[in-house]
Amino acid sequence: MxxxxxxxxxxxxxxxxxxxxxxxxxxxxxxxxxxxxxxxxxxxxxxxxxxxxxxxxxxxxxxxxxxxxxxxxxxxxxxxxxxxxxxxxxxxxxxxxxxxxxxxxxxxxxxxxxxxxxxxxxxxxxxxxxxxxxxxxxxxxxxxxxxxxxxxxxxxxxxxxxxxxxxxxxxxxxxxxxxxxxxxxxxxxxxxxxxxxxSSWWENKKRQDGYELAENEKLRRDINRLSESAKRTSSWSSEVEKSKKGTTNSGSKIDKGYVGHKSAKMMKRSKSIENRREASIEEKSKLLKNIESSDSLKISQLAYHKNKLLELENVSIFYGHTMVCKDISFSIEQGERISLKGKNGSGKSSIIKLICDENIKYTGTFRKGSGLKISYVSQDTSYLKGNLTNYAFENSIDESLFKAILRKLDFSREQFEKDISSFSGGQKKKVLIAKSLCEKAHLYIWDEPLNFIDVISRMQIEELLLEYSPTLLFVEHDSEFCKNVATKFVEL
CATH class of the missing domain: 3.40.50.300 (P-loop containing nucleotide triphosphate hydrolases)
Known part of the structure; x- marks a missing residue:
């Protein structure tokens, strides 16, 4: 050791x-x-x-x-x-x-x-x-x-x-x-x-985050209460101090020594409240520093005029004379989230290419709805370059929404000024996912979208997909993600 x-x-x-x-x-x-x-x-x-x-x-x-x-x-x-x-x-x-x-x-x-x-x-x-x-x-x-x-x-x-x-x-x-x-x-x-x-670390983190959020709310209420109390005490002290110059209701002179003592006592109390308030603020500042932003994201999916978007019936795909997959049959209906599973080389990416209108040689029957709009996330990120503003413009997506999604996926504002080519692998994948989420589509197709993406962002994306239920066909090898997100599995 x-x-x-x-x-x-x-x-x-x-x-x-x-x-x-x-x-x-x-x-x-x-x-x-x-x-x-x-x-x-x-x-x-x-x-x-x-x-x-x-x-x-x-x-x-x-x-x-x-x-x-x-x-x-x-x-x-x-x-x-x-x-x-x-x-x-x-x-x-x-x-x-x-x-x-x-x-x-x-x-x-x-x-x-x-x-x-x-x-x-x-x-x-x-x-x-x-x-x-x-x-x-x-x-x-x-x-x-x-x-x-x-x-x-x-x-x-x-x-x-x-x-x-x-x-x-x-x-x-x-x-x-x-x-x-x-x-x-x-x-x-x-x-x-x-x-x-x-899993044990994540449970400990959630407990710690929950404790800090509760403490933060408690201290926030204490600070507000102490602030109001300090204002009232300071106001009372000022009024008592002013009374040193006047007379009583019966016309007799004010006992200035008593009034001064009372005023000093109130000032001391006000100071004590202020010290407690400052201590509460200092304690509050120690909280929430490690709580990860996991705000929910929003997407707007287009509704298709038919329930069934596409169908494959006994489809076999070829590259040259080589068959990469044989007799594949499944359909995609609105609201389904389909996990396309199989060993590497079993034809998952080939099926995606066929659906996305690439020139793929196949036999069998393939039907796709007319006017079907698809948003596609590829495995490849090597071509990404330039700044995010230009990327949004070139892809005809709303820049504000695009950057808001990236912010929620833990992009700092400083990151927006950098060239995309300098991003980490996970950050590049987030750019592709954020772009896809900004695109209004009937069907989202994601090919290994989570490569390099951190765990917290994965869980955040899971929550989004479960909340908004877009129609999704995806290839992903993260078993937890597939188990939590998929409504149907297609095994090659």
């Missing part, structure tokens, strides 16, 4: 007014299976880069362990997989590599295939196996589940549950719950570590 001690860590990027970390201190045990969570753009990958020594910072990070970062960049993808694994972990024996791959449910034959011929899931598993074969390293695993199907995620989570000595960034709640024993969270104003899984 070793310790990683972080003391008074402060960091911001050159030329950026935002401070990513400010005087944060915590300690990590290298035997932990540590989940790492926090809103997009809070600094999770930045913290990994600080541990790897890529940036200068103030404060101190003290440890005697070596760090390994996932995902690896594989430049020579034409090489055999076994050669790539041995390049990462040169001391590994063949039998050790095969044992590690078997734990990930990968056949040995992938070792003697060129790396680029492997699926995304197979590549991820092979590189993680290579990573865990390295000795005396503490592993920094950055979102390994992106583009993995639900079955592959479950196998990977079971694999990680048997390991220790890593920090894992993931936004998949079920994945985290299955394989971690501690959680590191970047909040609005601090970093904290708790023992347990994501």
């Amino acid at each position: 070793s310790l990683i001690n972080v003391t008074n860590l402060t960091f911001s990027y050159d030329g950026n007014y935002d401070t990513i970390f400010e005087n944060v201190s915590f300690q990590i045990d290298t035997d932990w299976k540590l989940g790492f969570t926090g809103r997009n753009g809070r600094g999770k990958t930045t913290f990994f880069n600080l541990l790897l020594g890529k940036y200068e910072y103030t404060g101190n990070i003290s440890t005697n362990v070596n760090f390994e970062y996932f995902p690896y960049e594989v430049e020579e993808q034409e090489n055999f997989t076994i050669d790539i694994i041995k390049e990462i972990s040169p001391n590994s024996m063949d039998w050790e590599i095969m044992k590690e791959l078997s734990m990930l449910d990968i056949d040995d034959d992938v070792l003697y295939r060129q790396f680029y011929t492997l699926s995304k899931g197979e590549q991820t598993k092979a590189l993680l196996a290579a990573m865990f074969l390295k000795e005396n390293s503490f592993l920094l695993i950055d979102e390994p589940t992106n583009h993995l199907d639900a079955e592959a995620r479950k196998k990977l989570s079971n694999y990680l549950r048997k390991k220790k000595g890593f920090i894992l960034i993931s936004h998949d709640r079920a994945f985290l719950d299955n394989c971690i024993d501690h959680i590191l969270s970047i909040n609005k104003t601090n970093i904290e570590i708790q023992k347990g899984d994501f």
